[in-house]
Amino acid sequence: xxxxxxxxxxxxxxxxxxxxxxxxxxxxxxxxxxxxxxxxxxxxxxxxxxxxxxxxxxxxxxxxxxxxxxxxxxxxxxxxxxxxxxxxxxxxxxxxxxxxxxxxxxxxxxxxxxxxxxxxxxxxxxxxxxxxxxxxxxxxxxxxxxxxxxxxxxxxxxxxxxxxxxxxxxxxxxxxxxxxxxxxxxxxxxxxxxxxxxxxxxxxxxxxxxxxxxxxxxxxxxxxxxxxxxxxxxxxxxxxxxxxxxxxxxxxxxxxxxxxxxxxxxxxxxxxxxxxxxxxxxxxxxxxxxxxxxxxxxxxxxxxxxxxxxxxxxxxxxxxxxxxxxxxxxxxxxxxxxxxxxxxxxxxxxxxxxxxxxxxxxxxxxxxxxxxxxxxxxxxxxxxxxxxxxxxxxxxxxxxxxxxxxxxxxxxxxxxxxxxxxxxxxxxxxxxxxxxxxxxxxx
Numbered sequence: 001x002x003x004x005x006x007x008x009x010x011x012x013x014x015x016x017x018x019x020x021x022x023x024x025x026x027x028x029x030x031x032x033x034x035x036x037x038x039x040x041x042x043x044x045x046x047x048x049x050x051x052x053x054x055x056x057x058x059x060x061x062x063x064x065x066x067x068x069x070x071x072x073x074x075x076x077x078x079x080x081x082x083x084x085x086x087x088x089x090x091x092x093x094x095x096x097x098x099x100x101x102x103x104x105x106x107x108x109x110x111x112x113x114x115x116x117x118x119x120x121x122x123x124x125x126x127x128x129x130x131x132x133x134x135x136x137x138x139x140x141x142x143x144x145x146x147x148x149x150x151x152x153x154x155x156x157x158x159x160x161x162x163x164x165x166x167x168x169x170x171x172x173x174x175x176x177x178x179x180x181x182x183x184x185x186x187x188x189x190x191x192x193x194x195x196x197x198x199x200x201x202x203x204x205x206x207x208x209x210x211x212x213x214x215x216x217x218x219x220x221x222x223x224x225x226x227x228x229x230x231x232x233x234x235x236x237x238x239x240x241x242x243x244x245x246x247x248x249x250x251x252x253x254x255x256x257x258x259x260x261x262x263x264x265x266x267x268x269x270x271x272x273x274x275x276x277x278x279x280x281x282x283x284x285x286x287x288x289x290x291x292x293x294x295x296x297x298x299x300x301x302x303x304x305x306x307x308x309x310x311x312x313x314x315x316x317x318x319x320x321x322x323x324x325x326x327x328x329x330x331x332x333x334x335x336x337x338x339x340x341x342x343x344x345x346x347x348x349x350x351x352x353x354x355x356x357x358x359x360x361x362x363x364x365x366x367x368x369x370x371x372x373x374x375x376x377x378x379x380x381x382x383x384x385x386x387x388x389x390x391x392x393x394x395x396x397x398x399x400x401x402x403x404x405x406x407x408x409x410x411x412x413x414x415x416x417x418x419x420x421x422x423x424x425x426x427x428x429x430x431x432x433x434x435x436x437x438x439x440x441x442x443x
Contacts, residue, residue: 023364050127064090135284151276180262181260200256204253291324
């Protein structure tokens with residue numbers, strides 16, 4: 001350490017080149033530093049969910065959870081299995097070992113779960129997915145005195161337009177009930193036509209689907225056949241043929257049932273500023289910039305709010321990037337204040353030239369951190385900015401200690417370079433260990 005300090009003090013060209021290199025690198029690196037509200041956390045977790053309608057938790061545990069566990073527990077890379085059985089559904093959480101290829105493990109889990117043939121017939125197709133912690137940036141509320149279908153339709157349009165922006169990748173529509181087609185059968189009508197519930201159910205199941213029909217080879221090439229019969233609207237379902245009599249008479253679903261094109265009966269509802277609403281959550285993914293996403297959303301809302309019917313409002317809400325901007329401003333304010341105070345104190349009580357270079361050292365320290373952040377994969381977030389604010393006080397204190405030590409050597413009769421070397425070496429060990437103890441405490 002003493003040798004390095006002395007060498008740089010006596011080789012001004014090398015010190016100045018290093019100074020310029022770090023400053024230039026910092027300015028070039030600033031644009032590539034990722035800005036996010038909180039740093040990303042890898043979960044290394046896969047979840048298998050199986051819906052078992054009408055089953056009690058004990059049945060779900062035996063028929064679903066235990067069978068999934070038996071199928072996947074022998075896979076390489078599995079660290080821990082956790083199961084949760086509740087009414088109508090079972091969930092198995094698979095925690096992977098550090099360093100495991102999560103995508104490969106996900107494919108293997110899907111293969112094993114799809115190969116289970118002992119699930120009860122009533123269970124639905126298992127859902128296998130990895131857990132991704134998305135970073136929410138801002139919400140957009142679509143509100144107004146309108147019916148639920150209108151609000152959801154406008155919410156879906158806003159979602160699609162937001163996702164089309166180059167700065168935004170992921171937008172989720174929440175607080176809106178899912179669409180649902182419900183079929184209410186009339187017992188009297190069933191009896192009058194001599195039909196049973198099972199017959200109607202089978203007719204709907206067989207008629208509302210798309211089926212591949214194979215391929216026909218012709219001289220012009222191969223023609224793929226496909227039957228498209230999936231019903232999506234009330235009118236589509238009402239036209240489903242339940243039964244065809246020998247005389248050619250057809251009984252349609254609308255003859256024996258009432259088809260309702262509406263929403264699922266859930267407890268979901270939302271109000272914003274006292275009005276019915278749906279909410280859109282905008283997320284940051286990958287290396288996207290939280291502040292750029294927020295700015296894009298604000299610009300879109302300012303432009304789009306006048307394109308929708310009167311009474312429909314678009315409002316930005318819960319902008320998490322505001323916290324990031326506030327902490328950036330606090331760091332900048334504290335940095336400027338610290339720089340000015342150090343410069344003034346050292347100028348008044350020591351030498352102007354010494355005060356200038358010590359103050360420049362403060363800027364140099366932070367420039368060095370900015371230069372290393374993209375190399376080390378560190379982003380600008382609430383936690384890293386908090387660390388900057390804490391370390392700012394330590395750097396200011398250390399700058400004053402080193403400057404005062406050098407000035408004392410000058411007063412003792414040493415020359416400028418010798419005073420710089422001796423003064424810095426005298427306090428180098430306590431200054432370094434003061435920083436290291438702070439690092440250890442926060443680690």
